[in-house]
Amino acid sequence: MAHFDLVVIGSGPAGEKGAVHAALHGKRVAVVEREPVPGGTAANTGTIPSKTLRETSLYLSGFRQRGLYGVEAHLQHKTTVSDFLYRERRVKGGERQRILEDLQRHGVELVYGKGTLADKRTVVVSRDGQPERRLTADVILVATGSSPFRPPLYPFGDPRVHDSDELLDIQQLPRALVVVGAGVIGSEYACMFAALGIPVTLVDPKAELLPFLDDEVSALLRQRMEALGVKMRLGHTVETVEVPPDPNAPIRLTLKGGEQLEVDQVLVASGRSANTAGLGLEAVGVKLGARGQVEVGPEYQTAVPGIYAVGDVIGFPALASTSMEQARIAVMHAFGLEANRMAPVLPYGIYTIPEVSMAGETEESLRSKDIPYVVGRAHFSTNARGQIIGECYGLLKLLFRKEDLRLLGVHVLGEQASELVHVGLLALMTGASARLFVETCFNYPTLSDAYKTATYDALEKVRSLPARTPGT
Ligand SMILES: Cc1cc2nc3c(=O)[nH]c(=O)nc-3n(C[C@H](O)[C@H](O)[C@H](O)COP(=O)(O)OP(=O)(O)OC[C@H]3O[C@@H](n4cnc5c(N)ncnc54)[C@H](O)[C@@H]3O)c2cc1C
Numbered sequence: 205m206a207h208f209d210l211v212v213i214g215s216g217p218a219g220e221k222g223a224v225h226a227a228l229h230g231k232r233v234a235v236v237e238r239e240p241v242p243g244g245t246a247a248n249t250g251t252i253p254s255k256t257l258r259e260t261s262l263y264l265s266g267f268r269q270r271g272l273y274g275v276e277a278h279l280q281h282k283t284t285v286s287d288f289l290y291r292e293r294r295v296k297g298g299e300r301q302r303i304l305e306d307l308q309r310h311g312v313e314l315v316y317g318k319g320t321l322a323d324k325r326t327v328v329v330s331r332d333g334q335p336e337r338r339l340t341a342d343v344i345l346v347a348t349g350s351s352p353f354r355p356p357l358y359p360f361g362d363p364r365v366h367d368s369d370e371l372l373d374i375q376q377l378p379r380a381l382v383v384v385g386a387g388v389i390g391s392e393y394a395c396m397f398a399a400l401g402i403p404v405t406l407v408d409p410k411a412e413l414l415p416f417l418d419d420e421v422s423a424l425l426r427q428r429m430e431a432l433g434v435k436m437r438l439g440h441t442v443e444t445v446e447v448p449p450d451p452n453a454p455i456r457l458t459l460k461g462g463e464q465l466e467v468d469q470v471l472v473a474s475g476r477s478a479n480t481a482g483l484g485l486e487a488v489g490v491k492l493g494a495r496g497q498v499e500v501g502p503e504y505q506t507a508v509p510g511i512y513a514v515g516d517v518i519g520f521p522a523l524a525s526t527s528m529e530q531a532r533i534a535v536m537h538a539f540g541l542e543a544n545r546m547a548p549v550l551p552y553g554i555y556t557i558p559e560v561s562m563a564g565e566t567e568e569s570l571r572s573k574d575i576p577y578v579v580g581r582a583h584f585s586t587n588a589r590g591q592i593i594g595e596c597y598g599l600l601k602l603l604f605r606k607e608d609l610r611l612l613g614v615h616v617l618g619e620q621a622s623e624l625v626h627v628g629l630l631a632l633m634t635g636a637s638a639r640l641f642v643e644t645c646f647n648y649p650t651l652s653d654a655y656k657t658a659t660y661d662a663l664e665k666v667r668s669l670p671a672r673t674p675g676t
């Protein structure tokens with residue numbers, strides 16, 4: 205029996221970062237992974253593959269250059285599924301290698317096999333054809349992630365009906381696609397296929413697209429996705445799904461109200477469930493929530509001291525970015541290292557076409573809290589870099605508190621949105637006001653310069669910059 209300071213179950217972003225962070229602090233660490241490759245959803249079926257496919261679809265469709273140079277930028281041949289998946293497989297392979305090297309460099313032992321808790325300090329690792337291994341630990345970090353939720357209405361055994369994992373194994377590109385679920389995954393994939401010229405219909409019972417976004421940005425995104433060719437059926441529910449045995453006959457989805465959609469492939473992206481089944485958590489006293497997610501305290505400790513859980517397995521916000529941060533905080537707490545906190549403001553990056561990103565408050569959240577605010581907007585069509593790259597529809601929207609022009613929210617739609625948001629994110633993290641953007645010298649021409657334009661737009665509405673406070 206081997207003893208470790210920390211045993212991590214799962215090698216996704218949460219598991220990797222937790223393990224490496226503990227190793228950096230001199231701890232003896234093992235990571236248990238049930239798949240034959242490391243990296244979890246982020247490296248293998250989710251984040252990295254989907255973001256690579258987005259770049260592929262933009263490249264293959266010549267989307268970024270459309271109409272810019274007076275010549276058509278479409279690639280000459282018809283896109284095949286192997287063109288589509290080629291780079292995704294290359295990037296995925298590179299990411300797996302990076303993770304293996306990261307673990308190895310920090311002296312973390314990677315143990316392949318399914319981990320289960322035998323007691324509060326023991327993880328049993330089982331693998332087909334191999335003897336069981338028992339690992340004991342002072343601290344156990346559960347980072348087992350999540351899997352696609354599969355509504356029973358859809359016959360997932362059929363090769364034409366996919367969840368977001370199976371989509372990466374398609375044998376041919378769809379001729380016409382229905383995407384069920386207009387959450388982040390559904391919206392991102394709908395855009396990628398539409399950019400390739402494939403007719404896409406996006407169906408969701410919710411009437412608004414990505415309702416956590418600022419309403420203005422959500423409406424603008426919807427408009428741009430429709431212009432890309434995505435047919436929106438928001439506020440609609442699928443009532444029946446007919447998948448005929450003949451692979452050449454169309455799949456028919458009937459919506460409540462009678463509309464029928466005929467396609468050759470369906471992607472269902474209707475949420476994810478925590479990977480907690482069979483882990484033995486409840487038997488040792490760990491509490492699970494209504495959707496199977498592990499319940500944790502502020503430092504990600506479960507009901508059992510010494511057992512922590514981070515990442516998708518604890519539910520919202522279920523992002524690679526936040527999962528890694530949770531792991532860092534859990535490890536610091538578990539080993540009594542320097543006190544650490546989760547960032548008070550989290551960014552969201554949505555890789556639709558166009559990209560959207562936000563941090564902090566929306567207009568709607570400020571109104572619900574009765575906080576008077578002023579809005580500053582900069583349109584990329586009037587930004588020099590925006591004009592050069594042909595970004596006609598992009599928008600940077602800043603929300604300042606009226607009283608002192610402190611920045612409260614940042615919203616970006618358009619090229620590089622998920623990068624641009626970080627300027628505003630840092631301003632939010634430091635409690636900066638409009639003065640920061642007025643007094644910052646931005647490179648020119650850049651999209652970042654839109655921060656200055658949006659600030660001046662807000663200032664025009666209030667006509668004065670608040671007095672400088674001491675120390676700023
Ligand atoms: C299509 C898609 C796109 C996404 N895009 C983004 C994005 O752009 N940005 C972003 O921040 N997030 C994105 N996400 C979310 C992101 O992938 C997840 O939040 C992140 O992977 C969660 O990390 P994790 O380490 O908690 O879990 P995972 O990455 O799911 O890893 C969990 C690991 O645990 C292993 N495991 C499970 N049970 C056991 C067991 N009993 N024993 C041993 N090993 C086990 C699994 O095999 C897996 O390797 C996306 C997700 C999807 C599906």
Ligand SMILES: NC(=O)c1ccc[n+]([C@@H]2O[C@H](COP(=O)([O-])OP(=O)(O)OC[C@H]3O[C@@H](n4cnc5c(N)ncnc54)[C@H](O)[C@@H]3O)[C@@H](O)[C@H]2O)c1
Nearest residue numbers: 355385386387388389390408473474475521522553554555
């Ligand atoms: N860029 C990113 O950060 C990114 C990208 C992709 C995924 N993710 C993460 O992955 C997680 C899962 O994404 P997701 O899009 O599957 O979930 P989601 O919760 O974002 O959206 C699910 C959508 O499916 C709809 N839905 C639920 N049940 C349905 C049904 N039976 N029929 C039709 N529609 C139904 C819901 O109304 C919702 O709009 C997200 O929580 C997110 O954290 C993040």
